[in-house]
Amino acid sequence: MPNEMARSKKARRPRRGPREPREDPARNELISRSLESAQQCLLQQDYGTAFVHYLLVLNLAPVLKDFARESFRFTLFKWADELDSLGRIQDLFDCYEQAVELFPTDEVIVNSMGEHLFRMGFRDEAAAHFHKALKLRPDFPEAKENFYRVANWLVERWHFLMLNDHGRNRKYQLAIQRAVQEGCSTVLDIGTGTGILGMCAKKAGAREVYACELSKTMYELACEVVSANGMADSIRILHMKSLEMEIPKDIPTRVSLVVTETVDAGLLGEGIIESLIHAWKHLLLPPPVSNSSQRVIPGGATVFGMAVECQEIRRHHRLCVSAVGGLDLEAVREIRSPVSCSVDADESAEPYTTERLSRLPGGFTALTGPCRMLDIDFNNVQELESLCSRKVMRLRVPVTQEGVVDALAVWFQLHLDQENSISTGPQENTCWEQAIYPVQSLAHCSVKRNDELLLEVSCRDAYLRLCCVAIVRDGQMFHLDSMEEEDYSTVALPNPEVDLCSALASLQTRHDTVSNMFTLECSEIALLNNVNYHNSFRMAVEKLLTSLRSSREMQASEVSSSEPFYMLDVSEGFSVLSLLTARLGQDSGSSLVQAYSSVEKDQHQALLRLLAQSNGVEESALQFWLSHVEDDSAVLQRPASEKLWSAIVLDCIETCGLIRQRLMEKATLARCLLEDGGRIFPERIVIHGLLVESDTLLQESAVQGTDPTLGFNIAPFINQFTVPVHVFLDLSTLECTHLSDPVELFTLDLMNSSANYISRGIRVRVSAPGKVTAVPFWYQIYLDADLTVTTFSQDSHWKQAAVVLQCPLVVNTGDWVQLTIQLHKSSISITIIKQLKALSISHRLPSYIY
DSSP, X not given: OOOHHHHHHHSOOOOOOOOOOOOOHHHHHHHHHHHHHHHHHHHTTOHHHHHHHHHHHHHHOGGGHHHHHHHHHHHHHHHHHHHHHHTOHHHHHHHHHXXXXXXXXXXXXXXXXXXXXXXXXXXXXXXXXXXXXXXXOTTOHHHHHHHHHHHHHHSOTHHHHHHHOHHHHHHHHHHHHHHHHTTOOEXXXXXXXXXXXXXXHHHTTOSEEEEEOSOHHHHHHHHHHHHHTTOTTTEEEESSOGGGOOTTTTSXXXXXXXXXXXXXXXXXXXXXXXXXXXXXXXXXXXXOSSTTOOSEESOEEEEEXXXXXXXXXXXXXXXXOSEETTEEOTTOSEEEOSBOOSTTSOTTOBSOEEEOGGGOTTOOEESBOOEEEEEEETTOHHHHHHHTTSOOEEEEEEBOSOEEOOEEEEEEEEEOSSSOEEEOOTTSOSSOOEEEEEOOOSSOOEEOTTOEEEEEEEOGGGSOXXXXXXXXXXXXXXXXXXXXXXXXXXXXXXOHHHHHHHHHHHHHHHHHHGGGEEEOOHHHHHHHTOHHHHHHHHHHHHHHHHHHHHHHHHTTTXXXXXXXXXXXXXXXXXOOHHHHHHHHHHHHOSSOEEEEEOOOOHHHXXXXXXXXXXXXXXXXXXXXXXXXXXXXXXXXXXXXXXXXXXXEEOOOBOTTSSBOTTHHHHHHHHHHTEEEEEEEESOEEEEEEOOEEOHHHHHHHSOOSSSOBTTBOXXXXXXGGOOSEEEEEOTTTOOOEEOSOOEEEEEEEXXXXXXXXSXXXXXXXXXXXXXXXXXXXXXXXXXXXXXXXXXXXXTXXXXXXXXXXXXXXXXOTTOEEEEEEEEETTEEEEEEEEEOTTOOGGGOOOSEEO
16 A cells, blocks of 8 residues: 555645735835925925936836826926036936836837937937827827928938939949959949948848948948848948048958048038048048049039029028118118138038029029039149148139129039039029028129129139129129128129228228127028018007007006006017017107017027117117026016016927927916907918919928839838928929819917817818828917018018928819818928818808818
8 A cells, every 4th residue: 555645745736826925014104205295396386306306206106107107207207408508418318217217118208218318419319209209109199290291301301202212322332333343343332321322232232331320310221121122231321420440440451442422502511521531541442543443433524603583582591671661770780690711701601592583582593604613633642731721712703694783603513424514504493402592792793794703613622612703894893791772892804902992991990890790590681571461460559559549548556657658579580570569659758668579599689689679669668578587497487476478479480380389378378368358460360272283392201202213122112201390381383283273271379279170181282193292381470469471472471381291182173172270389290181072062061170
C-alpha cells in the first residue's frame, strides 16, 4: 500500500495569485495631503507649488492619473506661461519633460509642448511634437492647425513645385547619368532634400553615393525616401553641413563628383559659393585632365537682369503717398524696406526679395532689355575664391522704354553640363521665382529712351548684389542718392576727384538726414500706402467720437466734459491709427482723445513721434502702451483702474491671408474693457470665396500624379507635409478658371458674440464646367455698419488664401455643391459635396448655421 504521507509531501501546492500590495498609511497620508495642497495652491494661483505637489502625487499614485489629468494640465499650462514670462525657458521645458514622462500619450500636453518649442524657434522639434499629437488623435484640431503652420517652415512649398517640374528633374538626371558614365563613380549630393539627386547617381551606376542635409526634417524625410526605394545600404546620408564634413571622419575618401541644387532665386543666396570652395579643397578629387569632364553639377551659371517699372513692387518698398487719413507724411525724408544693397544699408538688410514677375498684380513694364550680368564657373575653384573679393563691376545698360525704375529683376541660366541647362527667366514655367532688387532712391528714378543705367554688380558676402547707382543722360551722370526731381546734381563722366568730394559732402550731411530715414517691413510700407484704408478708418472714428460726445452731453451731470476718450491700437507691427485718432480728437477742439499705440520697436516709436510733431499733435495725446503695462503678454487691460476704453483696434488678418490666432478670444476680452457705446475696430469680418479650377495651386500644394518621380517613390513621403490652406496668394493673377460667383462663406462678429457660430453650410451654384480644385477666400472688413475695406483689392497689403481640395470635384454648369465651413480658432476648413443638378427647389437647403 502506497505511503499516503510520502505522496502528500511531494504533491505540488496550488500557485498563489499576485500578492495584494500592503497598505502604507504614511504613504497614503502623504498622497492625500499633497493632493489637497495642490488644490489649495490652485485656488491661490500658486501654480509652481501646485505643479510640484501634483508631480509627487502622480508619481506615488499613478492610479490617480485619470482623476487628476485635467487639473494637472491646467496647472502645467499656467505654470509654463509664468515661467515663459519670467524667461525661465530651461525650467519650462523641464516641466514639460516631466509631464510627458507621466502622460506620454496625452495629445494635449504633447501639442502644448510643441507650441512652446515653436515660439522659441525649435521648429523641427515642434513639428515632431505636433506630428506625435496627431498620431495620438488624428482629429485633434489644435495639433492639426499647428502642424500645418509649422509644415510651411519645415518643407517649403517650392519642394512640391520642384518635384512637379518634370523638365528640370529630367535634365538633372541626364547630366548626372553622363558624368557617371564618363567615370565619376563616387558622388556627394550637397543639400540632398528628398534625396532625389543622390538616387539618380546611384541609379546611373555610381559605386558610392553620399549625401548631406542640414534640416533635420528633410534629413529624416530623405532617409525614409531612400529606404523605401531600396537604397538605404548604398546611399549614406549625413545630418550636417557640407562645410563641416571631413575625410575620413565623415566619408572615407574624396569623391569624383558633387551634385547640388543649393541655389535660390538670386543664385548664390543658399551659400553655393562657400560650399563649393570647401568641397574643392577638402572633399573633391582634383579637376580632371579632360576638358570635357567636370567635377560639379551644375557646371556654372549665367546671370541676367533688367530694369522694370512695377507699381506693386514700388508700394511695398517705398513711401508713395504724402498723406493718409488726414495725416501729413511729408516730414519723413524716406521710408524704405529692409531690402537693400546700398553701402549704408543696415547689416540685417537682405540684398533682394523674390517675386514671380508673371503673377505680380498690375503686371510690370520692362524698361531695358535683358542684360548679361555675370558668368560663374563652378568647376573653377580659383574663380570661385576670387568672386567675393573681386572689385565692384560697373555696367551701362541702355534704356529702351520711358518710365520709372522701381527695381532690377534678376534670373539665371543654370548650366548643368555642356548639353543640359535650366532657365529661371520670367517667361519660363519653373519652380524658381525671380530675384528683385528694389530701387530706393530719394526721388523717383525716371528714365527716358536712350538713357543708360549705371549698375554695380558684386558678390560681397557671397551674395549677388546689384545696385542702380546713376542715370547717364546726354553724357551727364545723375547720381540716384542725391538727385532731386527738379534740380539734378550733375557730374561729368568719369571724375574720381568729384566722386571723392561728393562722398565727403555726404558724410558731413548724413547726421542731419539720417534721423528722418526709417526702415519698415514691406507689408508695413504697403499698409501705409493704402490711402483708402486709412481714410475709411478716419471716417469710422469720426462717427464714433460724434456718437460718444452726444452721449456724454446727455449725461453731463454724470460725466466730466473734460474726460478724454481713451483709444488703444494693438495692431501687429507699425501702425499710424493711434496717431490718426489723436489728431482727430485735437481737431475737434472738445473732449480730447488719449491715444495709445502698442508699437514696441524704438524706430517705430521715433517715427510716430516725428509724425505727431509735424502734424501738431501734443506729445501727451499719443502714448506708448507697453511702457504702461507690467506684463507685455497682457496688453488688453484697462487704461486706468477706474477707466474704460472708447475704442480698441484689433489686428485681425495676417498679411498672408489668414485670420490671426486667438482673435475671438481677444475680442471677448476687448468687449469687457469698453465703455458704453465704445467700439472694437473692426466690428465684423465677412469671409467671401468662390470655386476655382487651378492646376497651379495643385502643383504648389503636393506632388501630383501616381507615377513615380524619375522612377523613384517620393510623393507619399513628402506629401505628408501637404498643407490644405495655401497662403500669400494673389487671386487677381492666379492662373485659374472661376467656376462660381463669389459667395459669403462665414461671418465673425467681434462686437456681438451671440451672432457667431462654429460651423455653417451653404449651397453654391456652378457657373462653368470644370474641376473644383480649390476655394480661394478673402475678407470684407466692416469698420462699422457702413464703412468697409476689402483684402481683395489692388491697394491692399493683405494677400488672399485658398483651401486646396485633396480630391478635386468634377462639376458641370448648373450643378449645386454643398460647402461646410468650419472655423476653429484661426484655422478655416471647408468640405465640399456635389449635389444633383436636378434637385428640386423645394429640397434646396438654404444657408444655415449648424
